[in-house]
Amino acid sequence: MILKSIFDRFSSFFGLLLLWPILLIIAILIRLKMPGGPVIFKQKRVGQHGKLFTMYKFRSMIASHSGSSVSVKGESRITPLGAKLRKYKLDELPELWNVLIGDMSFVGPRPDIPGYADKLEGDDRRMLLLKPGITGLASLKYRNEEELLAEQEYPQWYNDKILFPDKVKINIEYLNHWSFWNDIKIIIYTIFGKDL
Template identity: 70%
Template sequence: MVLKFIFDRTFSFVGLVVLIPVLIVIVILIRLKMPNGPVFFCQKRIGKDGQLFTMYKFRSMTVEHCGISISVAGEDRITPLGATLRKYKLDELPELWNVLKGNMSFVGPRPDVPGYADRLSEKDRVILKLKPGITGPASLKYRNEEELLARVQNPRVYNDEVIFPDKVRINKNYLHNWSFWLDIKIIVYTIIGKDLEEEFLK
């Protein structure tokens, strides 16, 4: 875990410095295209050991609908610019600040909003030992989650009864099989858009 700590702090700092021009451009675009509201979307999420922290993203929705936890592709609350940011995961770049602060890691379970941790059974709460991540094995499997939810009749029910339990299972598997090189593999696969081997996700 020492390597993970060093990697997270070093590359989050480097990433923020290198991406300054990109971040500035996105800030300007949000100000121009979505002037009614803040540039950043800040929301309380569940972190390591169940502790709350504030997660930062670029705002991609209309202000009055930013607080809803389940997102579905094609929703009116997602602005055209926001849809582009979300498609290329650019809305998540501010999470590098969370990694630098130590709230998050590059790799781990995606941080849930308060309430979902309460649904974890006693044996599943082991995943709260992990820092939440920008990406992770469950994120790779459900990289097109919003499109998947758009195809079902009741997105919230499908998320709560199918996707959420499957993510918990995958994240438990990640915890029990963790290695630094697995983290590197997940980061590389995230960048190139490749899925993890099916054997790992079972």
């Protein structure tokens, strides 16, 4: 996967160069519309080989909240501006920095909070061989995850018992059949909002 790593570093570098005006505008809007908290949301996530790293996103929630580890569309802790950023995935643009420094890849499993990796057993632990990604096959399948969770009576249970095991299965399949051109296809489908 050397080609994947080279692509990640170069593309994230040029992506940050090209998108810095948009990053600046979003940062200013967050400061103006969502005062009282940081512009960037930082959180420890599980990376390749189970190593923890700090993931960066634009803040989309109120500064102080004690909510669930899963996000549901329409919940009160998500601000109006944050909802728009999340809808168009603009809150994830700072993750380009994570890709540049090697913590993440453009394509791979979404990085989980600590605890979920402990649930992986047997062959499923091979998922930790992958760097977490900004997008991936599971991200494409569950691009409307927040809406799906909003329809459930018990969102956390549904995430842990239904979504998480299915995502693991999808990511193991991705690992087993990885190709650089498949990564490019996933990126293109993500940009244009299409399903594979």
